Amino acid sequence: MNDFVDEARSRVAHLLRMANTTDDRLRAQIIEYADTTPEPPVISRGAGIVTTGCSRCLRTAWRQHDSEGPLWVCGTCGHVEPITMRCPECDVDMIPPRMGAPDRWECPTCDRVGSTLASS
Numbered sequence: 001m002n003d004f005v006d007e008a009r010s011r012v013a014h015l016l017r018m019a020n021t022t023d024d025r026l027r028a029q030i031i032e033y034a035d036t037t038p039e040p041p042v043i044s045r046g047a048g049i050v051t052t053g054c055s056r057c058l059r060t061a062w063r064q065h066d067s068e069g070p071l072w073v074c075g076t077c078g079h080v081e082p083i084t085m086r087c088p089e090c091d092v093d094m095i096p097p098r099m100g101a102p103d104r105w106e107c108p109t110c111d112r113v114g115s116t117l118a119s120s
């Protein structure tokens with residue numbers, strides 16, 4: 001139990017540090033996000049921390065990974081946006097990498113693979 005508590009606390013602390021805000025409302029949103037997503041964030045190995053611009057507030061969104069697959073989480077407004085990838089040949093959604101796995105997406109109908117990190 002102590003391990004879990006420490007894990008959760010350090011995760012919240014990590015997210016708050018990334019958000020770097022003193023706004024209590026924003027901090028509460030981040031803490032709520034951490035509380036409602038049980039898995040600790042996975043920083044993809046090799047790629048390090050990956051960020052993008054939030055589509056809502058244009059601040060920094062951080063790449064996270066929950067049980068559904070990878071997603072962007074804005075450290076400022078709490079906006080969450082799933083990361084998806086389509087096969088350019090079959091025009092179907094590709095299968096996201098497993099949690100903690102390298103960023104390797106696979107097409108369910110052909111043998112094409114892709115990476116959302118390739119272009120950056």
Ligand SMILES: [Zn+2]
Pocket residue numbers: 054055056057058059074075076077078079
């Ligand atoms: Zn935002």
Ligand SMILES: [Zn+2]
Pocket residue numbers: 087088089090091107108109110111112
């Ligand atoms: Zn395909």
